[in-house]
Amino acid sequence: MSSTQYDQRPGLAPQAPSSRGRESQEMIPGPVIELERVSVCLGGRSILQEVSFSISPGEFIAVLGPNGAGKSTLLKVLLGLVRPSAGSVRLFGQAPRRGNQLIGYAPQHRTLEGALSLRARDLVGFGLDGHRWGPGWFVSGGRRRQATIEEALAEVDARQLADMPVAHLSGGEQQRLLIAQALLSQPRLLLLDEPLSNLDISHEQEIIALIARLCRTRGMTVLLVSHDVNPLLPVIDRVLYLARGHAAIGKPEQVITSATLSALYGAPVEVVEALGRLFVVGVDI
Amino acid sequence: MINLLSYPFIQNAFLAGTCIAIVAAVTGYFLLLRGLTFAGHALPNIGFAGAAGAVLLGLDPLLGLLAFTIGAAIGIGLLGRNLRERDLAIGILMTFALALGLLFLSLYSGYAERVYSILFGTILGISRLDVLLSFGISLLILGSILLLFRPLLFSSFDPExxxxxxVPVRLLAVVFLMLVALAIAIAVQIVGALLVFTLLVGPAATAGRLALRPGAVILLAIVLGLLYTWLGILLAILSGTIPVSFFIAFLSFIVYLPARLIAPRWQRRQQQPGSRPVASEGLSQQASAR
Incomplete structure (x- = not known):
């Protein structure tokens, strides 16, 4: 038996998150992401089955679910790296494609190869022009490029790290750099895959506050994959819960309930409140 | 010294050696970044089999070298990113090629010196035409890398x-390995299949320990590569009998050793205080989540 646990903070104000994102809603009409009966098969295995949902501009969404539920695969579908076997995916009204400048992406934490000879500013700079042909910075690595990079670093409170070797930075610091890198293409949608894994509690809080601030000030839509909704409850608008290839989307208090999760898992699941927290308990979760 | 440089064969050695040192250092840097050093070891050995086959057929060994190294490069480039599986496949491919090389050698009844020169190089015995060929191919490789520079660097550090x-990551991987294959083909002519690895990986490995940013690592690798090659040629000429490739490998080793030992301390000093990695990350969170 395994269990996934969520705790609910007493101070959660449900109406607070919905009051923002208005401005950006006017700028881009219609949903940012729209999935209609999307199915994905990878290597003959069905990952997602007829998943439908839509996400509005400026929303902060937590993507939850057990391991192997297809959370990372969903992000790859949005990035145009995985093609769905059925259904339609629309991003800003268009089909997904690789290299979409409107999307910023930070994948799951891994050790970067040979990272010892890379400074934070070099890593962040990839977000600016890493995809462009030509020698670039060692011909025109001018002051303006560095200023842009430092601006991005400042936006994630990491300006003091600019000249540090990436390999010497902690998980939280590296996470900041990846976010800064993703911001450099001025994305309207930020996809973050497990940005909170490998972080201790205080760094976790800092990263969440940072992402929430970016979401609000930039009017940017954020999809954040996490195995734990607890620390996110005060800042998110809705949760997208994936299990057994199916999805449920809604406000946390609507989705993380015994009835919804039992229907999603297709097995009895109990949401229990104990010690001021919500625990999701069930067989084979 | 100046007298020595007036001999055409010594001029040729310096010119070709210069081309190869630069090209090997630059491609070697990316090989290191991409975790492809084993491929850098395997490709010359695979090339040796091709050269032996060409000698057997009475062709220019360079043709066999190019055919085998480029063919293998495409294969390795398509193998994908899983490091352990990839190196296993490269190893099996390499030993198969070496077996072929052995077969070709046993079938070949001619003068063994041509095969010996593929293994150990003939930098002091190359023609002006060889120099021009090395120069042309080096320009092609460096030009291509300049054109691919940013996406190649980006995808080397973070393919995902x-x-x-x-960035067309797969295509870049194949194109890059083809450039490495070209570099190896011209380098084998001069330093030999067994010691190409020294020039390919030695300078970049040492530079990676000492410099902190990609541009600086590449420049330092080029400087080291040129130093090893020039000094190697000079020492070989002065010694009379000891081959150039021995000195190049020797210099590469004795410079790498102290760099390896000193670098960690030196790089730690570059760090500013107050930004140590957190040792106990994730512990408290794991406890509450499971």
């Missing part, structure tokens, strides 16, 4: 994000 940003 690079792919999401629209």
């Amino acid at each position: 994000i690079a792919e999401a940003r629209g």
